[in-house]
Structure formats: structure tokens, C-alpha cells
Amino acid sequence: MKKIYSLVTVVLVACSTSFGQVEIKLWDTGTQAGVGNNLNGQEYTYYASTSGLHHVTLNFKNTSASTKTWKVERYRLDDEATWSDYLCWGIAGDQNGMCYTTQLMSTNPWTSPNAYSLTVAPNETANLVAYTDQVTASGTEKYRFYLIEGQSTRVDSVDVTLTSVLAVGDQKQEEVGVSIYPNPVSSVLTVNATGVEGSVELKMVDVLGKVVLAESGAPINKVDVSNFKNGVYLVHVSNKGSLIQTKRIVIKH
Numbered sequence: 001m002k003k004i005y006s007l008v009t010v011v012l013v014a015c016s017t018s019f020g021q022v023e024i025k026l027w028d029t030g031t032q033a034g035v036g037n038n039l040n041g042q043e044y045t046y047y048a049s050t051s052g053l054h055h056v057t058l059n060f061k062n063t064s065a066s067t068k069t070w071k072v073e074r075y076r077l078d079d080e081a082t083w084s085d086y087l088c089w090g091i092a093g094d095q096n097g098m099c100y101t102t103q104l105m106s107t108n109p110w111t112s113p114n115a116y117s118l119t120v121a122p123n124e125t126a127n128l129v130a131y132t133d134q135v136t137a138s139g140t141e142k143y144r145f146y147l148i149e150g151q152s153t154r155v156d157s158v159d160v161t162l163t164s165v166l167a168v169g170d171q172k173q174e175e176v177g178v179s180i181y182p183n184p185v186s187s188v189l190t191v192n193a194t195g196v197e198g199s200v201e202l203k204m205v206d207v208l209g210k211v212v213l214a215e216s217g218a219p220i221n222k223v224d225v226s227n228f229k230n231g232v233y234l235v236h237v238s239n240k241g242s243l244i245q246t247k248r249i250v251i252k253h
Contacts, residue, residue: 021064022147022156027057027127027209032093034059034125043159048135053246055131055234056160057209059092060147062120070118071148072128073111077159078142084133085143088207088232091118092125095229097208102133111148127208131248135164176244178237184250189223193237193244201238207231225251 025034026044039058048054062068072089086105089112090097098116118126132141142161146154176195193200196219204213204223212228215221228251235247 021062021068021149023061023063024147024156024158025059025061027059027092029057029203029205029209029211032210034061039158040156041158043161045161045163048162048164050243050245051135051137051164053131053133053234053248054135054162055129055246056162058128058130058145058158058160059125060120060128060156061125062122065122067119067121069150070120070126071112071114071116073109073146073148073154074105074130075109075144075146076141077144078140078161080136080139080141083135083139083141085141086131086133088127088129088131089116089118090127090208091120092127092208093210094208095206095210095212095231097127097206099207099232114151129207129209130160132162133248135162137164139164176239178245178247180235180237180247180249183247184252185225186251186253187224187226189225189235189249191221191223191235191237193219193239196239196244198240200244201241203236203238205234205236207233226253 024039026036028035044056046056074087084102086099086101088097088099120126128145130143140161140163142159144157144159146157149155179192181190191202199216200219200221201216202213202221203211205211230252233249233251235249237244
């Protein structure tokens with residue numbers, strides 16, 4: 001099976017936001033921290049060569065000396081009509097972050113409700129997980145996320161662009177598939193990968209990017225989730241270091 005690679009580039013764009021109040025970086029699930037260059041007022045672009053669900057996790061750190069109250073505002077700048085988007089937003093490390101579906105984010109722009117404004121102390125962080133679903137073989141979707149302080153003050157922003165491209169010459173990739181069931185699940189989750197050789201690596205993360213499970217095994221795996229908290233999770237399935245597919249599941253006891 002040919003390996004699938006994702007290309008990442010960061011492009012500088014104009015910044016007209018307040019400096020020194022927040023630090024925006026990518027969230028690393030391994031170190032559980034924001035990593036890389038600051039993305040304040042910049043554009044983060046990534047390329048996907050597979051269809052389906054894709055996401056990026058952004059980390060917002062309060063670098064001021066006072067506690068802040070934050071919301072998030074989403075603008076859809078470039079839109080693929082058949083694609084959909086949703087997001088999860090909450091304090092980093094808290095599994096009880098709030099997720100907002102495509103239906104809830106029906107307006108453009110859309111702002112998270114006042115009822116779930118985040119209280120973020122100095123040096124604490126919040127995570128925003130931006131999802132794009134039903135990605136087709138080609139197209140581009142671009143979002144701008146404003147960090148809102150209090151009721152309406154924009155303090156910083158970051159642009160996120162997903163471009164889907166054809167996987168040229170990768171005929172075997174079409175034979176690879178993943179089924180995960182039941183969904184929603186209450187006790188045992190079955191992950192069945194077809195068309196792969198050797199062991200399969202599983203990684204499950206919560207809505208805010210925290211790794212809650214990492215293991216490898218046979219192409220058919222049984223995962224006991226009976227002790228996991230209710231909520232939305234992402235299951236990443238890889239083979240020989242290459243991501244095959246990402247699936248969104250709901251745990252409901």
C-alpha cells in the first residue's frame with residue numbers, strides 16, 4: 001500500500017489584532033502542549049489526499065497577566081457546497097468541551113454562545129478543534145477563527161485552509177477501508193481495517209485533542225470504552241506509520 005503524506009505550510013497574512021494577550025499554536029497530542037511557530041494573524045494551510053473527515057487542533061494561550069473570558073467566532077471565507085464543518089471548543093485537558101454541529105453553526109459568521117464562554121487564567125490554554133467533513137477528491141475550504149474577549153472584542157485571529165487533492169497513481173488506496181461500530185457505543189467498539197498488511201495502530205483522542213487511547217494490534221480490534229466519559233471522540237487508524245482514516249464516534253452509556 002502506498003503511503004499517504006500530508007503537506008503542511010504556514011503562510012503569513014496581515015494581522016490587525018491585539019499583540020501580547022494570546023499565543024496561538026498547533027496542539028500536539030503527544031506533548032499535550034502548543035507547538036511550532038505562532039499562528040497569530042497567520043494562515044495555516046494543509047493538504048489532504050484522502051476523502052472523509054479532516055481536522056486541525058489550535059491552542060490559544062492566555063499570555064496576559066489577568067484572567068480572560070473567551071468565545072470564538074467562525075467565518076467561512078471559501079466554501080465547498082458539499083462539504084460541512086463543525087468545531088469543538090474548551091479548556092485544554094478538559095474532556096467536557098462543547099461541540100457545535102453544522103446545524104448549530106448555520107450562520108456565517110457564527111459565534112459560540114455566551115452561555116459557554118471560557119474563563120482562562122494567565123498561562124492557561126483553550127483548544128479549538130476545527131473539523132471539515134465530507135471532503136471530496138478536490139476543493140478548498142477556508143475558515144477564519146476570531147478569539148473574542150468578553151461579549152464582542154476581537155483580540156486575535158487565525159485562518160485555516162484545507163485543500164483536498166487527488167492521490168495520483170494510488171490505486172491500491174481504494175482497496176483500503178475502515179469500519180467502526182457501533183456508533184454511538186456504550187461498551188465495546190469494533191475497529192475493522194480491510195486491505196492492510198500487518199498490525200494496525202489505533203489512537204483515540206477526545207474533542208480537545210487529548211490522547212485517551214493508543215495501541216496496536218490485528219486489523220480487527222475490540223476496544224473496551226465502558227470506562228470512558230460520555231462524549232465525542234476521534235479514532236485515528238494507521239498502518240505502517242501512514243494514516244488510513246479518521247472516524248468520529250460518540251460514547252454514550
